[in-house]
Amino acid sequence: MNRTIVWFRRDLRIADHAPLYRAALRGEVIPVFVFDRALLHHPETGSARVAFMLECLRSLDQDLRDRGGRLIVRSGDPVDVLPQLIRETQADGIYAHVDFERIYGRVRDARLNNALAQENLKIRWFEPLATTDELIPYPDYRDLWYADMNAAMVPTPGHIHVPTNVISEPLPTLTDVGHLPDAKQIPPAGTQAARNFLQEFLHEKADRYYWQLSYPSAEATTGLSPHLKFGAISVRECYQMAQQLKASPDIRVQRSRKQLIARLRWGNGFAQRFRYLPQLELRSLYNIFDDDGWAFDETLYRAWQQGETGFPIVDAAARCLQATGGWKELNFRIRALYSSFLSNLLGMDWRYGALHFMRHLIDGDCPIDHYQWAMQSGVTHCVDKTWTRIYNPGQVAVDRCDPDGIFIKRWLPELKHLPSASLGSPLPMKGYPTPILDYKQARKQRVQQLEQQRQQFLGLENVVPHLSRLPASLLPFGAERFDTEVSWATTSDHSLFPPPLDLDAIAPYQAQALRTWFVAHVDVKPRKASRRKPQPEPGDLQLSLL
Numbered sequence: 001m002n003r004t005i006v007w008f009r010r011d012l013r014i015a016d017h018a019p020l021y022r023a024a025l026r027g028e029v030i031p032v033f034v035f036d037r038a039l040l041h042h043p044e045t046g047s048a049r050v051a052f053m054l055e056c057l058r059s060l061d062q063d064l065r066d067r068g069g070r071l072i073v074r075s076g077d078p079v080d081v082l083p084q085l086i087r088e089t090q091a092d093g094i095y096a097h098v099d100f101e102r103i104y105g106r107v108r109d110a111r112l113n114n115a116l117a118q119e120n121l122k123i124r125w126f127e128p129l130a131t132t133d134e135l136i137p138y139p140d141y142r143d144l145w146y147a148d149m150n151a152a153m154v155p156t157p158g159h160i161h162v163p164t165n166v167i168s169e170p171l172p173t174l175t176d177v178g179h180l181p182d183a184k185q186i187p188p189a190g191t192q193a194a195r196n197f198l199q200e201f202l203h204e205k206a207d208r209y210y211w212q213l214s215y216p217s218a219e220a221t222t223g224l225s226p227h228l229k230f231g232a233i234s235v236r237e238c239y240q241m242a243q244q245l246k247a248s249p250d251i252r253v254q255r256s257r258k259q260l261i262a263r264l265r266w267g268n269g270f271a272q273r274f275r276y277l278p279q280l281e282l283r284s285l286y287n288i289f290d291d292d293g294w295a296f297d298e299t300l301y302r303a304w305q306q307g308e309t310g311f312p313i314v315d316a317a318a319r320c321l322q323a324t325g326g327w328k329e330l331n332f333r334i335r336a337l338y339s340s341f342l343s344n345l346l347g348m349d350w351r352y353g354a355l356h357f358m359r360h361l362i363d364g365d366c367p368i369d370h371y372q373w374a375m376q377s378g379v380t381h382c383v384d385k386t387w388t389r390i391y392n393p394g395q396v397a398v399d400r401c402d403p404d405g406i407f408i409k410r411w412l413p414e415l416k417h418l419p420s421a422s423l424g425s426p427l428p429m430k431g432y433p434t435p436i437l438d439y440k441q442a443r444k445q446r447v448q449q450l451e452q453q454r455q456q457f458l459g460l461e462n463v464v465p466h467l468s469r470l471p472a473s474l475l476p477f478g479a480e481r482f483d484t485e486v487s488w489a490t491t492s493d494h495s496l497f498p499p500p501l502d503l504d505a506i507a508p509y510q511a512q513a514l515r516t517w518f519v520a521h522v523d524v525k526p527r528k529a530s531r532r533k534p535q536p537e538p539g540d541l542q543l544s545l546l
Ligand SMILES: Cc1cc2nc3c(=O)[nH]c(=O)nc-3n(C[C@H](O)[C@H](O)[C@H](O)COP(=O)(O)OP(=O)(O)OC[C@H]3O[C@@H](n4cnc5c(N)ncnc54)[C@H](O)[C@@H]3O)c2cc1C
Pocket: 213, 221, 222, 223, 224, 225, 226, 228, 229, 260, 263, 264, 266, 267, 268, 270, 328, 330, 331, 332, 333, 335, 336, 339, 357, 361, 363, 364, 365, 366, 368, 369, 370, 372, 373, 376
């Protein structure tokens, strides 16, 4: 009988899962998850996120068992573990989704490809939903995204036959994998939990999501981000559930539906940007913003982390992040406000902020987190001033996001006695710090700095020479600050898979396509959705990422 290993990574579900479905059609399946120290001890890995992932794995194991299977757990470097598993089980090969969240994953998969090829062992990579290995203009990507979302879901296998003699390690605990619980409450995990959140959204939140999504105390958003991060539910399933609201005559519901769908698309779009330019994990999009130098001050960084800035909404965000991992309450607006404070008002390198977020967020997702940080810091756009988003952290923010002060007072009980109108800038008092900066002055300084940096782009037709290249060192940012496992980044073999775009050899039409991803107003005519490969012109760089 045919026998296929299905390697689960950030797709911890059995529904709408092409590799699992195809493998089950072929015959016996060995569904495996490999605990890899390099990811478990990456500088950006947070304990709460690992705890959530363990719960997702427990749920995946149960879902497999409900269909006659089980999850096989192994530990070690996948480059050793997987070829060994093929040999041990006499499997025909491996099925897995392509993963391009992190540089580490690309290096790992490149090494695995090489190791398998050396032994003539097989792996088949499946394109995940809403992504492409071709460089296409953003309008085409939009079409592709909707085509994928509207396509039928991949059927869930009715029965999953796992050979009985394949040995599995027990599912480890958090401490087994070298992490300590950090007191954050872990959301209900797994596919069914995600579906429950979606139902809650459809029935209880759809009429208010669109106008309450910036109010942390309203908890109006879906809460799905940790599930989407680990693929406990597919984006397509979320999209198709949200589309059920289309039948509603309520205009508020229609607004919410559209807003949610746009956000699901944004999340995938950031991942696609990282597919093209993996350097965005380590660098700003344009050289100038990093080369010009960022300020850094450890004491101020700590004040920002601990919630001791003297700006109540910023401090509430800081404490909420550390206590809860951001799930539910730390919505987009609060994250944006909190991040803008560090990078714009304190003038510090956004990567320190992104690192702190990743260590605490239960939904921490490198492409979304890093790109959002860079966006909020104003460094993803080289000419467009509207991308200078410096949030006023005073009363304006309180009035817009927390008009009754519920969020602030929950996290800063020392301010409980104050009326909402004083929560923007409380008078000096015992037990709460005075502001660590002058907003107007800090803002002015940052605006000037960004304007100066953007000067060099004025009138430029081609910005590609100014885009950051993949740095020679792939060492994750902040590796020296923690006890981490980053030896993979210090080896001399940096062969990336899939390879990054060669920006120095890029053809003009490709440069233009790339630009549509980063600058809104580039005139590329949208094409009809098509998954056909565009015909390269002779001599053009062929972007074969797989
Ligand atoms: C500095 C900063 C860092 C962020 N880091 C992350 C992160 O690491 N992981 C993460 O999932 N989101 C991140 N976000 C985006 C956003 O804040 C969260 O997706 C959202 O708060 C998650 O809650 P939800 O699932 O209830 O959101 P909902 O509003 O219910 O959205 C549903 C889904 O859409 C996607 N989404 C929503 N908003 C955005 C957005 N602005 N950009 C991209 N995708 C979005 C997410 O997958 C989310 O789960 C960040 C935002 C900022 C400003």
